Amino acid sequence: MSPVVPHSGETCVKVSLADRSYDIRIKAGLLRDIGRSLRDLGFSGKVAVVTNATIGRLYTQTVQSSLKAAGYHVTQVVLPEGERSKTLRTVSLILDKLAQCQFERGSVLVALGGGVIGDLAGFAAAIYVRGIPFIQVPTTLVAQVDSSVGGKTGVNHAVGKNLIGSFHQPRLVLIDPDMLKTLPTREWIAGLAEVIKYGVIADEAFFSYLEGHIDAIRKMEEGPVIHVIARSCEIKASVVAQDERESNLRRILNFGHTVGHALESLGGYRKLIHGEAVAIGMVLEAELARELGHCSNEVVSRLRALVKRAGLPDALPPTTFPKLWGAMQHDKKVAQGRVYCVLPEQVGRVVVVPLDQAQFKRWFSERRRKPSQARAPRSSSWSATAHRT
Numbered sequence: 057m058s059p060v061v062p063h064s065g066e067t068c069v070k071v072s073l074a075d076r077s078y079d080i081r082i083k084a085g086l087l088r089d090i091g092r093s094l095r096d097l098g099f100s101g102k103v104a105v106v107t108n109a110t111i112g113r114l115y116t117q118t119v120q121s122s123l124k125a126a127g128y129h130v131t132q133v134v135l136p137e138g139e140r141s142k143t144l145r146t147v148s149l150i151l152d153k154l155a156q157c158q159f160e161r162g163s164v165l166v167a168l169g170g171g172v173i174g175d176l177a178g179f180a181a182a183i184y185v186r187g188i189p190f191i192q193v194p195t196t197l198v199a200q201v202d203s204s205v206g207g208k209t210g211v212n213h214a215v216g217k218n219l220i221g222s223f224h225q226p227r228l229v230l231i232d233p234d235m236l237k238t239l240p241t242r243e244w245i246a247g248l249a250e251v252i253k254y255g256v257i258a259d260e261a262f263f264s265y266l267e268g269h270i271d272a273i274r275k276m277e278e279g280p281v282i283h284v285i286a287r288s289c290e291i292k293a294s295v296v297a298q299d300e301r302e303s304n305l306r307r308i309l310n311f312g313h314t315v316g317h318a319l320e321s322l323g324g325y326r327k328l329i330h331g332e333a334v335a336i337g338m339v340l341e342a343e344l345a346r347e348l349g350h351c352s353n354e355v356v357s358r359l360r361a362l363v364k365r366a367g368l369p370d371a372l373p374p375t376t377f378p379k380l381w382g383a384m385q386h387d388k389k390v391a392q393g394r395v396y397c398v399l400p401e402q403v404g405r406v407v408v409v410p411l412d413q414a415q416f417k418r419w420f421s422e423r424r425r426k427p428s429q430a431r432a433p434r435s436s437s438w439s440a441t442a443h444r445t
């Protein structure tokens with residue numbers, strides 16, 4: 057596990073990836089130091105700050121004055137807001153601006169925003185002149201604990217979420233938890249889904265901490281919030297360092313996302329925001345794990361209780377088996393025609409299994425008939441081939 061090193065009140069988590077290693081720096085007020093942070097990395101010349109109008113209104117003045125004071129020539133790129141803007145068309149807006157302003161290989165891009173901005177800006181940085189450096193300045197909880205770390209960048213396609221993209225690691229992740237204070241409550245709560253995910257996939261003690269501190273976290277008390285961000289980043293950094301390109305272990309980060317991404321896409325990216333879809337996905341995938349005999353009912357009930365106490369949704373929105381299964385086929389986690397799903401064995405340990413259509417259909421029909429009925433672990437007649445990671 058990567059160490060968290062306290063240094064002048066700052067927490068630093070290292071993502072160890074040989075010559076692509078970088079720091080995740082966490083401290084309230086860090087945004088004001090962005091100019092110096094870029095200088096410390098040795099960058100000079102042009103910087104493009106990619107953001108949207110909402111975040112821009114709140115933070116670009118601070119960012120611009122810090123960058124200008126450090127001697128940078130700053131260009132701002134303001135993108136349309138929301139998941140529906142995560143498209144190739146929006147990426148080309150960034151590329152147009154970079155080309156018009158004659159950005160070069162040594163120029164830097166700053167992704168100032170949530171996961172949508174981070175994924176879009178990171179992808180533009182990956183492909184402009186075959187790759188320029190970028191830094192992540194995540195402004196939502198989802199982005200601070202997940203999307204800004206690990207180098208997954210990309211956009212959605214009409215057929216499925218995140219189908220087009222590239223691995224391109226940032227040179228720095230600069231996390232200022234103060235920026236979470238302006239986040240709409242719904243977005244703040246949604247981020248807690250990804251935090252809970254880390255407890256389930258890797259750390260029972262962290263899950264217990266969340267159970268014990270969820271009220272303080274929801275109230276945004278500084279100590280618990282910084283702990284939650286730092287521990288989540290540590291877990292993600294450790295997984296990414298072991299499997300940068302998701303050939304095996306990194307798949308565990310997709311817990312809740314097989315069903316979650318399908319629900320997001322079925323709702324036209326309007327009804328559920330990412331974290332909410334992941335919360336429902338985690339509960340349903342845990343139920344499925346129980347049904348397939350991978351975990352006990354206690355795992356499902358602990359998870360469901362924490363999800364609910366966090367203020368997240370846990371119920372499957374109205375849909376049909378063909379729609380849900382169909383949406384799951386377009387997920388990028390499909391391999392050789394099989395849908396893979398991350399299922400909990402215990403809180404803190406998961407397994408990756410290929411799903412069988414008949415099994416999934418049976419579970420889906422059964423839960424519609426008796427939606428809230430808890431069932432004991434089942435016999436192996438339902439168990440799928442497990443790839444332990």
Ligand code: NAD
Pocket residue numbers: 108110111114137138139142169170171172173175195196197198199202203204205206207208209218235236237238239240243246330331
């Ligand atoms: P988001 O980026 O859409 O941001 C949510 C909303 O909050 C937006 O309207 C935004 O303008 C607003 N906002 C952002 N920061 C704010 C602030 N500090 N104050 C006020 N308003 C603010 O949503 P998100 O949940 O951050 O990201 C979801 C996206 O991240 C999805 O597209 C998902 O696929 C992606 N994601 C990527 C990875 C990855 O590894 N690359 C991991 C997880 C999620």
Ligand code: GLY
Pocket residue numbers: 202203205206208306309310
């Ligand atoms: N959010 C999943 C990953 O980064 O792999």
